Amino acid sequence: MFTGIIEDLGIVTRLEHEQENLHLTMQSSITHELKIDQSVSHNGICLTVIQIKDDTYTVTAIKETLDKTNLGHLKVGDQVNIERAMKLGDRLDGHIVQGHVDQTAICQSVKPVDGSWVFTFEYDTSLNNITIEKGSITVNGVSLTVVDSKLNQFSVAIIPYTYEHTNFNTFEVGTVVNLEFDVVGKYIKRLYNLNTAS
Incomplete structure (x- = not known):
């Protein structure tokens, strides 16, 4: 974990x-x-x-x-x-991340925004993964908040500290990244799909 x-x-x-x-x-x-x-x-x-x-x-x-x-x-x-891995009893500063990548995404744009950066990623929706506005997403292992959620695309805002201390500073259009979607959201979506199928 x-x-x-x-x-x-x-x-x-x-x-x-x-x-x-x-x-x-x-x-x-x-x-x-x-x-x-x-x-x-x-x-x-x-x-x-x-x-x-x-x-x-x-x-x-x-x-x-x-x-x-x-x-x-x-x-x-x-x-x-x-x-x-996190230590039991430590503060959970990000969100619960399993370390199990769901799929990859491709960087579509990198936009400097007055002291921060907005990165936009596109992913294949055939695996039924979703993001929600202000929900959690893990990109290359980094816990982030979704700022713009669309059907097959989302954006995240990166502060200077994160930009400097992760490999986000190497991303450009076309960079392939790993995504792990929020585990709580995955369970809810699974339960919803089971209920609508029955």
């Missing part, structure tokens, strides 16, 4: 394919605090630490994860939003 509050920007130092799996080696300032078998969110994807060496650690993504996320787009040198 995560909160969507990013702790560090990790750097991809190695990408190694093994059959259909991808091993990602990351350099991070929090590596010394990690341990083998620990869950860490990478651009919103919960992955398990399998190796630690000096200031780098390695995680593995399986085919299903690669198919549903933007991990396959990563290159050596890319920045990745990193968050460790």
